[in-house]
Amino acid sequence: MTPSESxxxxxxRSGRVRFATFNVLHGRTLVEGxxxxxxxxxxxxxxxxxxVASLDADVVALQEVDRLQERSGGVDQASAAAAGSGARYWRxxxxxxxxxxxxxxxxxxxSEPGLRVYGPREGGPGEDGPGEGGTGEGGTGGGGTGEGVPxxxxxxxxxxxxxxxxxxxxxxxxxxxxxxTPGRRGLTLSRDQPRAALAAVLEGNxxxxxxxxLHLSFVPGWNVRQLLAVRAWIADLPGPRxxxxxxxxxxxxxxxxxxxxxxxTGRRERPGGTPPSPRGxxxxxxxxxxxxxxxxVQLDHVLASGIEAGAATGAHAPRTPVSDHRPLVVxxxx
Numbered sequence: 001m002t003p004s005e006s007x008x009x010x011x012x013r014s015g016r017v018r019f020a021t022f023n024v025l026h027g028r029t030l031v032e033g034x035x036x037x038x039x040x041x042x043x044x045x046x047x048x049x050x051x052v053a054s055l056d057a058d059v060v061a062l063q064e065v066d067r068l069q070e071r072s073g074g075v076d077q078a079s080a081a082a083a084g085s086g087a088r089y090w091r092x093x094x095x096x097x098x099x100x101x102x103x104x105x106x107x108x109x110x111s112e113p114g115l116r117v118y119g120p121r122e123g124g125p126g127e128d129g130p131g132e133g134g135t136g137e138g139g140t141g142g143g144g145t146g147e148g149v150p151x152x153x154x155x156x157x158x159x160x161x162x163x164x165x166x167x168x169x170x171x172x173x174x175x176x177x178x179x180x181t182p183g184r185r186g187l188t189l190s191r192d193q194p195r196a197a198l199a200a201v202l203e204g205n206x207x208x209x210x211x212x213x214l215h216l217s218f219v220p221g222w223n224v225r226q227l228l229a230v231r232a233w234i235a236d237l238p239g240p241r242x243x244x245x246x247x248x249x250x251x252x253x254x255x256x257x258x259x260x261x262x263x264x265t266g267r268r269e270r271p272g273g274t275p276p277s278p279r280g281x282x283x284x285x286x287x288x289x290x291x292x293x294x295x296x297v298q299l300d301h302v303l304a305s306g307i308e309a310g311a312a313t314g315a316h317a318p319r320t321p322v323s324d325h326r327p328l329v330v331x332x333x334x
Contacts (some may be wrong), residue, residue, distance in 0.1 A: 044073025061213030061244035240306030
């Protein structure tokens, strides 16, 4: 058992599950506006691993995760973070394959294999083949094309058993957008990149529920389109449903897009005597997360459907030694 596992009662004993979402900036931090590595005697992955483990979360969604990138020491960051957090069940979904360049750009892999899902073969749970809009693009489980190619994407780590995994690639916006780029003055015309969403059906004390890790586009309007696509994509998965990620949408906008929570669905109680779940989506944590040194806007969100009002507790956004975002943490009775 790792120190993080023994820090507090597990979900099976406490009856509450701690969730966290964290844009990790590929394990780096900002110094004078530029991303730099955090030096550590424990290795290039150590600062990221400690930052994720410090959240002591049962379910963690990570964005801007590197796999085999030179800038992050050539490590598999998702695998290292899962091991350090005591998360036996995890997957990493590559948004795209290529090598990060020193100027902040990317050199795409010549054979760009598209979406690939990597993770342990723990056996048992089902796994959908990843795709882009249902095209079936990609393979699963870390084998085949793209295995040794550097990539960038999202990860979902869980201490709770996983029944089923599902992944999807989100196409980039077709037009570039002027942005402030770390280390550069003024605005730089930036092209969007493919994004990824990773869903899992987990075993909770009260039955199965769905969690989704996602990272949406920075292009206004296109990120709204992606969010609505993810909502439709998981509609057949069991509720309650929890969305965790960097949405690149401020404040209450994601909840407005998805539809606020309304009256309970149906008149019958669910198995176990619990009341029927409200339809629509609740914003479970309203606190600024960006920039990390002095947060003024919330870009990182935890939204849920099928959750009663007031069920969420412990919402906070702690500061960590890595990233330009703060992680967002919340607990739910699931």
